[in-house]
Amino acid sequence: MHKKGCSKSVCQCFIVPNYILENMALNDVEAARVSLAKSRQMRRRRIFKEYDIKGVTALTDAGSGRHGESARHVYDCKGGTKLRVNEARKEGDRSSGDHVVNQAYDYSGVVRDYFKEVLHRNSMDNEGLDLILNVHYGNKFTNAYWDGDEMVFGDGDGIIFSNFADSLDVIGHELTHGVTQFTSGLEYEGQSGALNEHLSDVFGVTIKQYHLKQTAADADWLIGADIMGPTLKGQALRSMKAPGTAFDNKLMGKDLQPDHMRNFYKGERDNHGVHINSGIPNKAFYLVSMEIGTDKAALIWFDAMQNLFATANFNQFVQVVIKAAQKLADGGTVPHTAIKTIEDAFKAVGLPE
Structure with a gap:
Protein backbone atom coordinates (compact mmCIF):
# COMPACT_ATOMS: atom_id res chain seq x y z
CA MET A 1 0.00 0.00 0.00
CA HIS A 2 1.32 3.43 -0.94
CA LYS A 3 0.16 5.56 1.94
CA LYS A 4 0.79 8.94 3.37
CA GLY A 5 2.51 9.41 6.72
CA CYS A 6 0.35 10.41 9.65
CA SER A 7 2.61 12.41 11.92
CA LYS A 8 2.01 16.14 12.37
CA SER A 9 5.69 17.02 12.24
CA VAL A 10 7.97 15.07 9.95
CA CYS A 11 11.69 15.61 9.76
CA GLN A 12 13.81 15.46 6.66
CA CYS A 13 16.55 13.25 8.06
CA PHE A 14 19.89 13.20 6.22
CA ILE A 15 22.55 10.56 6.89
CA VAL A 16 25.44 13.03 6.35
CA PRO A 17 25.14 16.03 8.70
CA ASN A 18 25.46 19.53 7.28
CA TYR A 19 28.57 20.27 9.33
CA ILE A 20 30.46 17.57 7.43
CA LEU A 21 29.30 18.90 4.06
CA GLU A 22 30.18 22.44 5.16
CA ASN A 23 33.73 21.37 5.97
CA MET A 24 34.02 19.60 2.62
CA ALA A 25 32.72 22.69 0.82
CA LEU A 26 35.33 24.84 2.57
CA ASN A 27 37.91 22.46 1.13
CA ASP A 28 36.64 23.11 -2.40
CA VAL A 29 34.72 19.86 -2.84
CA GLU A 30 32.23 20.96 -5.47
CA ALA A 31 29.93 17.96 -5.00
CA ALA A 32 29.59 18.85 -1.31
CA ARG A 33 28.84 22.48 -2.11
CA VAL A 34 26.09 21.50 -4.55
CA SER A 35 24.68 18.84 -2.21
CA LEU A 36 24.68 21.25 0.72
CA ALA A 37 22.75 23.85 -1.25
CA LYS A 38 20.27 21.21 -2.39
CA SER A 39 19.88 19.84 1.15
CA ARG A 40 19.21 23.30 2.56
CA GLN A 41 16.67 23.99 -0.16
CA MET A 42 14.84 20.76 0.61
CA ARG A 43 14.95 21.38 4.37
CA ARG A 44 13.39 24.81 3.96
CA ARG A 45 10.64 23.30 1.90
CA ARG A 46 9.89 20.15 3.88
CA ILE A 47 11.55 19.96 7.30
CA PHE A 48 8.20 20.12 9.09
CA LYS A 49 5.82 18.78 6.51
CA GLU A 50 2.17 18.82 7.48
CA TYR A 51 0.11 15.68 7.11
CA ASP A 52 -3.54 14.84 7.57
CA ILE A 53 -3.53 13.49 11.12
CA LYS A 54 -7.11 12.24 10.87
CA GLY A 55 -6.36 9.26 8.71
CA VAL A 56 -4.18 7.59 6.16
CA THR A 57 -4.58 8.76 2.59
CA ALA A 58 -3.63 6.68 -0.44
CA LEU A 59 -1.03 8.33 -2.65
CA THR A 60 -1.26 5.87 -5.51
CA ASP A 61 -2.75 2.49 -6.21
CA ALA A 62 0.42 0.45 -6.51
CA GLY A 63 -1.33 -2.79 -7.32
CA SER A 64 1.82 -4.78 -6.60
CA GLY A 65 0.91 -6.31 -3.28
CA ARG A 66 -2.12 -7.54 -1.42
CA HIS A 67 -3.73 -5.39 1.26
CA GLY A 68 -1.58 -5.19 4.36
CA GLU A 69 1.64 -6.34 2.69
CA SER A 70 4.57 -4.00 2.29
CA ALA A 71 5.85 -3.84 -1.29
CA ARG A 72 9.12 -2.34 -2.49
CA HIS A 73 9.23 0.24 -5.29
CA VAL A 74 12.62 1.45 -6.53
CA TYR A 75 12.68 4.50 -8.81
CA ASP A 76 15.61 5.69 -10.91
CA CYS A 77 16.00 9.47 -10.85
CA LYS A 78 18.59 9.21 -13.66
CA GLY A 79 20.60 12.08 -12.20
CA GLY A 80 17.57 14.34 -11.89
CA THR A 81 15.74 15.57 -8.81
CA LYS A 82 12.19 14.48 -9.54
CA LEU A 83 11.01 11.57 -7.41
CA ARG A 84 8.91 8.52 -8.35
CA VAL A 85 9.29 9.11 -12.08
CA ASN A 86 10.99 6.03 -13.53
CA GLU A 87 10.10 2.82 -11.69
CA ALA A 88 13.08 0.52 -12.15
CA ARG A 89 12.01 -2.43 -10.01
CA LYS A 90 8.95 -3.28 -7.96
CA GLU A 91 8.05 -6.12 -5.61
CA GLY A 92 8.45 -9.48 -7.31
CA ASP A 93 10.30 -8.18 -10.37
CA ARG A 94 13.40 -9.93 -11.62
CA SER A 95 16.80 -8.45 -10.92
CA SER A 96 17.53 -5.21 -12.75
CA GLY A 97 20.62 -4.59 -14.83
CA ASP A 98 21.44 -1.73 -12.45
CA HIS A 99 23.47 -2.76 -9.39
CA VAL A 100 22.31 0.23 -7.34
CA VAL A 101 18.64 -0.48 -8.05
CA ASN A 102 19.17 -4.08 -6.95
CA GLN A 103 21.01 -3.09 -3.78
CA ALA A 104 18.25 -0.69 -2.78
CA TYR A 105 15.66 -3.38 -3.47
CA ASP A 106 17.54 -6.15 -1.66
CA TYR A 107 18.66 -4.17 1.37
CA SER A 108 15.25 -2.58 1.93
CA GLY A 109 13.87 -6.12 1.89
CA VAL A 110 16.36 -7.17 4.56
CA VAL A 111 15.29 -4.24 6.75
CA ARG A 112 11.57 -4.84 6.18
CA ASP A 113 11.91 -8.54 6.94
CA TYR A 114 13.91 -7.90 10.12
CA PHE A 115 11.21 -5.64 11.50
CA LYS A 116 8.50 -8.13 10.55
CA GLU A 117 10.16 -11.42 11.50
CA VAL A 118 12.14 -10.34 14.56
CA LEU A 119 10.20 -7.37 15.93
CA HIS A 120 6.78 -8.38 14.56
CA ARG A 121 6.22 -4.98 13.00
CA ASN A 122 4.53 -4.86 9.60
CA SER A 123 6.58 -2.18 7.85
CA MET A 124 7.14 1.32 9.20
CA ASP A 125 3.53 2.03 10.15
CA ASN A 126 2.74 -1.56 11.24
CA GLU A 127 0.04 -1.64 8.56
CA GLY A 128 2.09 -2.72 5.55
CA LEU A 129 3.29 0.65 4.28
CA ASP A 130 5.09 0.32 0.95
CA LEU A 131 8.79 1.14 0.81
CA ILE A 132 9.58 3.83 -1.76
CA LEU A 133 13.24 4.25 -2.69
CA ASN A 134 14.63 6.76 -5.19
CA VAL A 135 18.18 6.10 -6.41
CA HIS A 136 20.63 7.97 -8.67
CA TYR A 137 19.27 11.23 -7.25
CA GLY A 138 20.94 14.40 -8.50
CA ASN A 139 24.38 14.87 -9.99
CA LYS A 140 26.93 13.39 -7.56
CA PHE A 141 24.53 14.09 -4.68
CA THR A 142 26.46 13.21 -1.52
CA ASN A 143 23.68 12.25 0.87
CA ALA A 144 20.68 10.04 1.57
CA TYR A 145 17.53 10.99 3.42
CA TRP A 146 14.06 10.04 4.63
CA ASP A 147 11.51 12.79 3.97
CA GLY A 148 8.38 11.49 5.68
CA ASP A 149 7.14 9.53 2.65
CA GLU A 150 10.11 7.94 0.97
CA MET A 151 13.86 7.45 0.84
CA VAL A 152 16.28 9.19 -1.51
CA PHE A 153 19.85 8.12 -2.29
CA GLY A 154 22.57 10.00 -4.12
CA ASP A 155 25.41 8.40 -6.03
CA GLY A 156 28.12 10.31 -4.19
CA ASP A 157 31.07 11.84 -6.00
CA GLY A 158 32.91 8.52 -6.32
CA ILE A 159 35.94 9.97 -4.54
CA ILE A 160 34.92 10.88 -0.99
CA PHE A 161 31.54 9.16 -0.94
CA SER A 162 30.32 6.27 -3.06
CA ASN A 163 26.71 5.30 -3.70
CA PHE A 164 24.52 5.72 -0.63
CA ALA A 165 22.21 2.82 -1.50
CA ASP A 166 25.17 0.46 -1.33
CA SER A 167 25.07 0.27 2.47
CA LEU A 168 22.71 -1.88 4.53
CA ASP A 169 23.21 0.17 7.68
CA VAL A 170 22.42 3.41 5.80
CA ILE A 171 19.19 1.97 4.40
CA GLY A 172 18.34 0.52 7.82
CA HIS A 173 19.04 3.89 9.41
CA GLU A 174 16.79 5.80 7.02
CA LEU A 175 13.93 3.30 7.20
CA THR A 176 14.05 3.43 10.99
CA HIS A 177 13.37 7.17 10.81
CA GLY A 178 10.07 6.09 9.29
CA VAL A 179 9.38 3.71 12.17
CA THR A 180 10.14 6.48 14.66
CA GLN A 181 7.77 8.77 12.77
CA PHE A 182 4.93 6.29 13.22
CA THR A 183 5.72 5.42 16.86
CA SER A 184 7.13 8.07 19.19
CA GLY A 185 7.33 10.85 16.60
CA LEU A 186 10.46 12.22 18.28
CA GLU A 187 10.91 15.89 17.42
CA TYR A 188 14.00 16.48 15.32
CA GLU A 189 15.83 18.96 17.51
Whole structure:
Protein backbone atom coordinates (compact mmCIF):
# COMPACT_ATOMS: atom_id res chain seq x y z
CA MET A 1 0.00 0.00 0.00
CA HIS A 2 1.32 3.43 -0.94
CA LYS A 3 0.16 5.56 1.94
CA LYS A 4 0.79 8.94 3.37
CA GLY A 5 2.51 9.41 6.72
CA CYS A 6 0.35 10.41 9.65
CA SER A 7 2.61 12.41 11.92
CA LYS A 8 2.01 16.14 12.37
CA SER A 9 5.69 17.02 12.24
CA VAL A 10 7.97 15.07 9.95
CA CYS A 11 11.69 15.61 9.76
CA GLN A 12 13.81 15.46 6.66
CA CYS A 13 16.55 13.25 8.06
CA PHE A 14 19.89 13.20 6.22
CA ILE A 15 22.55 10.56 6.89
CA VAL A 16 25.44 13.03 6.35
CA PRO A 17 25.14 16.03 8.70
CA ASN A 18 25.46 19.53 7.28
CA TYR A 19 28.57 20.27 9.33
CA ILE A 20 30.46 17.57 7.43
CA LEU A 21 29.30 18.90 4.06
CA GLU A 22 30.18 22.44 5.16
CA ASN A 23 33.73 21.37 5.97
CA MET A 24 34.02 19.60 2.62
CA ALA A 25 32.72 22.69 0.82
CA LEU A 26 35.33 24.84 2.57
CA ASN A 27 37.91 22.46 1.13
CA ASP A 28 36.64 23.11 -2.40
CA VAL A 29 34.72 19.86 -2.84
CA GLU A 30 32.23 20.96 -5.47
CA ALA A 31 29.93 17.96 -5.00
CA ALA A 32 29.59 18.85 -1.31
CA ARG A 33 28.84 22.48 -2.11
CA VAL A 34 26.09 21.50 -4.55
CA SER A 35 24.68 18.84 -2.21
CA LEU A 36 24.68 21.25 0.72
CA ALA A 37 22.75 23.85 -1.25
CA LYS A 38 20.27 21.21 -2.39
CA SER A 39 19.88 19.84 1.15
CA ARG A 40 19.21 23.30 2.56
CA GLN A 41 16.67 23.99 -0.16
CA MET A 42 14.84 20.76 0.61
CA ARG A 43 14.95 21.38 4.37
CA ARG A 44 13.39 24.81 3.96
CA ARG A 45 10.64 23.30 1.90
CA ARG A 46 9.89 20.15 3.88
CA ILE A 47 11.55 19.96 7.30
CA PHE A 48 8.20 20.12 9.09
CA LYS A 49 5.82 18.78 6.51
CA GLU A 50 2.17 18.82 7.48
CA TYR A 51 0.11 15.68 7.11
CA ASP A 52 -3.54 14.84 7.57
CA ILE A 53 -3.53 13.49 11.12
CA LYS A 54 -7.11 12.24 10.87
CA GLY A 55 -6.36 9.26 8.71
CA VAL A 56 -4.18 7.59 6.16
CA THR A 57 -4.58 8.76 2.59
CA ALA A 58 -3.63 6.68 -0.44
CA LEU A 59 -1.03 8.33 -2.65
CA THR A 60 -1.26 5.87 -5.51
CA ASP A 61 -2.75 2.49 -6.21
CA ALA A 62 0.42 0.45 -6.51
CA GLY A 63 -1.33 -2.79 -7.32
CA SER A 64 1.82 -4.78 -6.60
CA GLY A 65 0.91 -6.31 -3.28
CA ARG A 66 -2.12 -7.54 -1.42
CA HIS A 67 -3.73 -5.39 1.26
CA GLY A 68 -1.58 -5.19 4.36
CA GLU A 69 1.64 -6.34 2.69
CA SER A 70 4.57 -4.00 2.29
CA ALA A 71 5.85 -3.84 -1.29
CA ARG A 72 9.12 -2.34 -2.49
CA HIS A 73 9.23 0.24 -5.29
CA VAL A 74 12.62 1.45 -6.53
CA TYR A 75 12.68 4.50 -8.81
CA ASP A 76 15.61 5.69 -10.91
CA CYS A 77 16.00 9.47 -10.85
CA LYS A 78 18.59 9.21 -13.66
CA GLY A 79 20.60 12.08 -12.20
CA GLY A 80 17.57 14.34 -11.89
CA THR A 81 15.74 15.57 -8.81
CA LYS A 82 12.19 14.48 -9.54
CA LEU A 83 11.01 11.57 -7.41
CA ARG A 84 8.91 8.52 -8.35
CA VAL A 85 9.29 9.11 -12.08
CA ASN A 86 10.99 6.03 -13.53
CA GLU A 87 10.10 2.82 -11.69
CA ALA A 88 13.08 0.52 -12.15
CA ARG A 89 12.01 -2.43 -10.01
CA LYS A 90 8.95 -3.28 -7.96
CA GLU A 91 8.05 -6.12 -5.61
CA GLY A 92 8.45 -9.48 -7.31
CA ASP A 93 10.30 -8.18 -10.37
CA ARG A 94 13.40 -9.93 -11.62
CA SER A 95 16.80 -8.45 -10.92
CA SER A 96 17.53 -5.21 -12.75
CA GLY A 97 20.62 -4.59 -14.83
CA ASP A 98 21.44 -1.73 -12.45
CA HIS A 99 23.47 -2.76 -9.39
CA VAL A 100 22.31 0.23 -7.34
CA VAL A 101 18.64 -0.48 -8.05
CA ASN A 102 19.17 -4.08 -6.95
CA GLN A 103 21.01 -3.09 -3.78
CA ALA A 104 18.25 -0.69 -2.78
CA TYR A 105 15.66 -3.38 -3.47
CA ASP A 106 17.54 -6.15 -1.66
CA TYR A 107 18.66 -4.17 1.37
CA SER A 108 15.25 -2.58 1.93
CA GLY A 109 13.87 -6.12 1.89
CA VAL A 110 16.36 -7.17 4.56
CA VAL A 111 15.29 -4.24 6.75
CA ARG A 112 11.57 -4.84 6.18
CA ASP A 113 11.91 -8.54 6.94
CA TYR A 114 13.91 -7.90 10.12
CA PHE A 115 11.21 -5.64 11.50
CA LYS A 116 8.50 -8.13 10.55
CA GLU A 117 10.16 -11.42 11.50
CA VAL A 118 12.14 -10.34 14.56
CA LEU A 119 10.20 -7.37 15.93
CA HIS A 120 6.78 -8.38 14.56
CA ARG A 121 6.22 -4.98 13.00
CA ASN A 122 4.53 -4.86 9.60
CA SER A 123 6.58 -2.18 7.85
CA MET A 124 7.14 1.32 9.20
CA ASP A 125 3.53 2.03 10.15
CA ASN A 126 2.74 -1.56 11.24
CA GLU A 127 0.04 -1.64 8.56
CA GLY A 128 2.09 -2.72 5.55
CA LEU A 129 3.29 0.65 4.28
CA ASP A 130 5.09 0.32 0.95
CA LEU A 131 8.79 1.14 0.81
CA ILE A 132 9.58 3.83 -1.76
CA LEU A 133 13.24 4.25 -2.69
CA ASN A 134 14.63 6.76 -5.19
CA VAL A 135 18.18 6.10 -6.41
CA HIS A 136 20.63 7.97 -8.67
CA TYR A 137 19.27 11.23 -7.25
CA GLY A 138 20.94 14.40 -8.50
CA ASN A 139 24.38 14.87 -9.99
CA LYS A 140 26.93 13.39 -7.56
CA PHE A 141 24.53 14.09 -4.68
CA THR A 142 26.46 13.21 -1.52
CA ASN A 143 23.68 12.25 0.87
CA ALA A 144 20.68 10.04 1.57
CA TYR A 145 17.53 10.99 3.42
CA TRP A 146 14.06 10.04 4.63
CA ASP A 147 11.51 12.79 3.97
CA GLY A 148 8.38 11.49 5.68
CA ASP A 149 7.14 9.53 2.65
CA GLU A 150 10.11 7.94 0.97
CA MET A 151 13.86 7.45 0.84
CA VAL A 152 16.28 9.19 -1.51
CA PHE A 153 19.85 8.12 -2.29
CA GLY A 154 22.57 10.00 -4.12
CA ASP A 155 25.41 8.40 -6.03
CA GLY A 156 28.12 10.31 -4.19
CA ASP A 157 31.07 11.84 -6.00
CA GLY A 158 32.91 8.52 -6.32
CA ILE A 159 35.94 9.97 -4.54
CA ILE A 160 34.92 10.88 -0.99
CA PHE A 161 31.54 9.16 -0.94
CA SER A 162 30.32 6.27 -3.06
CA ASN A 163 26.71 5.30 -3.70
CA PHE A 164 24.52 5.72 -0.63
CA ALA A 165 22.21 2.82 -1.50
CA ASP A 166 25.17 0.46 -1.33
CA SER A 167 25.07 0.27 2.47
CA LEU A 168 22.71 -1.88 4.53
CA ASP A 169 23.21 0.17 7.68
CA VAL A 170 22.42 3.41 5.80
CA ILE A 171 19.19 1.97 4.40
CA GLY A 172 18.34 0.52 7.82
CA HIS A 173 19.04 3.89 9.41
CA GLU A 174 16.79 5.80 7.02
CA LEU A 175 13.93 3.30 7.20
CA THR A 176 14.05 3.43 10.99
CA HIS A 177 13.37 7.17 10.81
CA GLY A 178 10.07 6.09 9.29
CA VAL A 179 9.38 3.71 12.17
CA THR A 180 10.14 6.48 14.66
CA GLN A 181 7.77 8.77 12.77
CA PHE A 182 4.93 6.29 13.22
CA THR A 183 5.72 5.42 16.86
CA SER A 184 7.13 8.07 19.19
CA GLY A 185 7.33 10.85 16.60
CA LEU A 186 10.46 12.22 18.28
CA GLU A 187 10.91 15.89 17.42
CA TYR A 188 14.00 16.48 15.32
CA GLU A 189 15.83 18.96 17.51
CA GLY A 190 17.97 18.88 20.64
CA GLN A 191 17.89 15.77 22.81
CA SER A 192 14.71 14.33 21.29
CA GLY A 193 16.29 14.75 17.85
CA ALA A 194 19.48 13.07 19.06
CA LEU A 195 17.34 10.16 20.27
CA ASN A 196 15.71 10.05 16.84
CA GLU A 197 19.16 9.74 15.24
CA HIS A 198 20.28 7.30 17.94
CA LEU A 199 17.42 4.89 17.26
CA SER A 200 18.18 4.95 13.54
CA ASP A 201 21.83 4.16 14.25
CA VAL A 202 20.80 1.38 16.66
CA PHE A 203 18.68 -0.46 14.13
CA GLY A 204 21.04 0.31 11.26
CA VAL A 205 23.87 -1.58 12.99
CA THR A 206 21.56 -4.20 14.52
CA ILE A 207 20.11 -5.18 11.15
CA LYS A 208 23.58 -5.28 9.60
CA GLN A 209 24.80 -7.59 12.37
CA TYR A 210 21.68 -9.76 12.04
CA HIS A 211 22.11 -10.04 8.27
CA LEU A 212 25.82 -10.84 8.50
CA LYS A 213 25.24 -13.22 11.44
CA GLN A 214 27.71 -11.27 13.56
CA THR A 215 27.96 -11.13 17.32
CA ALA A 216 28.42 -7.82 19.11
CA ALA A 217 32.10 -8.67 19.51
CA ASP A 218 32.51 -9.43 15.78
CA ALA A 219 30.85 -6.24 14.50
CA ASP A 220 32.64 -3.03 13.55
CA TRP A 221 29.86 -0.83 15.05
CA LEU A 222 30.32 1.73 12.28
CA ILE A 223 27.64 3.69 10.46
CA GLY A 224 28.39 4.53 6.84
CA ALA A 225 31.70 2.70 6.39
CA ASP A 226 30.41 1.20 3.12
CA ILE A 227 29.69 4.58 1.53
CA MET A 228 33.18 5.98 1.98
CA GLY A 229 34.94 6.52 -1.33
CA PRO A 230 38.53 5.53 -2.15
CA THR A 231 39.95 8.73 -0.66
CA LEU A 232 38.61 7.94 2.82
CA LYS A 233 38.35 4.16 2.92
CA GLY A 234 38.59 2.83 6.47
CA GLN A 235 36.68 5.74 7.97
CA ALA A 236 32.93 6.15 8.55
CA LEU A 237 30.25 8.65 9.55
CA ARG A 238 29.84 7.44 13.13
CA SER A 239 31.21 4.84 15.53
CA MET A 240 28.90 3.49 18.21
CA LYS A 241 31.77 1.67 19.89
CA ALA A 242 33.94 4.77 20.11
CA PRO A 243 31.98 7.97 19.37
CA GLY A 244 34.28 10.75 18.20
CA THR A 245 36.67 8.44 16.31
CA ALA A 246 34.80 7.62 13.08
CA PHE A 247 36.68 10.18 10.99
CA ASP A 248 39.48 12.68 11.32
CA ASN A 249 40.66 14.16 8.05
CA LYS A 250 41.00 17.50 6.31
CA LEU A 251 37.99 17.01 4.03
CA MET A 252 35.37 15.93 6.59
CA GLY A 253 36.94 17.50 9.66
CA LYS A 254 36.99 15.83 13.08
CA ASP A 255 34.21 13.59 14.37
CA LEU A 256 32.36 15.76 16.91
CA GLN A 257 30.42 13.04 18.73
CA PRO A 258 30.87 12.88 22.52
CA ASP A 259 30.70 9.59 24.42
CA HIS A 260 29.76 11.14 27.79
CA MET A 261 27.43 13.87 29.05
CA ARG A 262 30.41 15.86 30.32
CA ASN A 263 31.13 16.67 26.66
CA PHE A 264 27.51 17.25 25.62
CA TYR A 265 27.32 19.66 22.68
CA LYS A 266 25.31 22.78 23.58
CA GLY A 267 25.58 24.73 20.34
CA GLU A 268 23.01 25.45 17.64
CA ARG A 269 24.58 23.56 14.74
CA ASP A 270 23.02 20.35 13.51
CA ASN A 271 19.56 21.21 14.91
CA HIS A 272 21.19 21.61 18.32
CA GLY A 273 23.33 18.51 17.95
CA VAL A 274 21.04 15.74 16.69
CA HIS A 275 23.84 13.86 14.91
CA ILE A 276 26.45 14.95 17.44
CA ASN A 277 24.92 14.12 20.83
CA SER A 278 23.48 10.83 19.59
CA GLY A 279 26.95 9.48 20.32
CA ILE A 280 26.11 9.39 24.04
CA PRO A 281 23.17 6.94 23.92
CA ASN A 282 24.94 5.14 21.04
CA LYS A 283 27.81 4.28 23.37
CA ALA A 284 25.36 3.06 26.02
CA PHE A 285 23.68 0.73 23.51
CA TYR A 286 27.06 -0.65 22.49
CA LEU A 287 27.98 -1.36 26.13
CA VAL A 288 24.67 -3.13 26.77
CA SER A 289 25.02 -5.20 23.58
CA MET A 290 28.48 -6.36 24.56
CA GLU A 291 27.03 -7.79 27.76
CA ILE A 292 23.70 -9.31 26.69
CA GLY A 293 24.01 -9.43 22.90
CA THR A 294 22.83 -6.98 20.27
CA ASP A 295 19.72 -9.06 19.56
CA LYS A 296 18.48 -8.80 23.16
CA ALA A 297 19.46 -5.16 23.49
CA ALA A 298 17.55 -4.33 20.30
CA LEU A 299 14.38 -5.96 21.67
CA ILE A 300 14.58 -3.70 24.71
CA TRP A 301 15.28 -0.58 22.66
CA PHE A 302 12.41 -1.37 20.29
CA ASP A 303 9.98 -1.71 23.18
CA ALA A 304 11.23 1.60 24.54
CA MET A 305 10.90 3.21 21.12
CA GLN A 306 7.18 2.50 21.12
CA ASN A 307 6.69 4.05 24.55
CA LEU A 308 8.56 7.31 24.08
CA PHE A 309 6.88 10.66 23.48
CA ALA A 310 7.80 13.36 20.99
CA THR A 311 9.79 15.63 23.33
CA ALA A 312 11.57 12.95 25.37
CA ASN A 313 15.02 13.89 26.65
CA PHE A 314 17.95 11.64 27.57
CA ASN A 315 16.98 11.25 31.24
CA GLN A 316 13.45 10.26 30.30
CA PHE A 317 14.76 7.86 27.69
CA VAL A 318 16.85 6.07 30.31
CA GLN A 319 13.76 5.49 32.45
CA VAL A 320 11.73 4.20 29.49
CA VAL A 321 14.52 1.79 28.50
CA ILE A 322 14.80 0.45 32.07
CA LYS A 323 11.02 -0.09 32.21
CA ALA A 324 11.17 -1.92 28.88
CA ALA A 325 13.94 -4.16 30.21
CA GLN A 326 11.94 -4.92 33.36
CA LYS A 327 8.88 -5.86 31.31
CA LEU A 328 10.80 -8.09 28.92
CA ALA A 329 12.77 -9.68 31.75
CA ASP A 330 9.56 -10.51 33.62
CA GLY A 331 8.27 -12.12 30.43
CA GLY A 332 11.42 -14.19 30.02
CA THR A 333 12.49 -12.51 26.77
CA VAL A 334 15.71 -11.02 28.16
CA PRO A 335 17.71 -11.95 31.27
CA HIS A 336 16.98 -10.10 34.51
CA THR A 337 20.64 -9.09 34.57
CA ALA A 338 19.81 -6.80 31.63
CA ILE A 339 18.34 -4.22 34.01
CA LYS A 340 21.57 -3.75 35.96
CA THR A 341 23.56 -3.89 32.72
CA ILE A 342 21.50 -1.03 31.29
CA GLU A 343 21.79 1.05 34.44
CA ASP A 344 25.57 0.57 34.43
CA ALA A 345 25.87 1.40 30.72
CA PHE A 346 23.97 4.66 31.05
CA LYS A 347 25.93 5.53 34.18
CA ALA A 348 29.12 5.02 32.16
CA VAL A 349 28.03 7.79 29.78
CA GLY A 350 26.84 10.14 32.54
CA LEU A 351 23.13 9.33 32.54
CA PRO A 352 20.80 10.05 34.12
CA GLU A 353 22.05 13.47 35.11
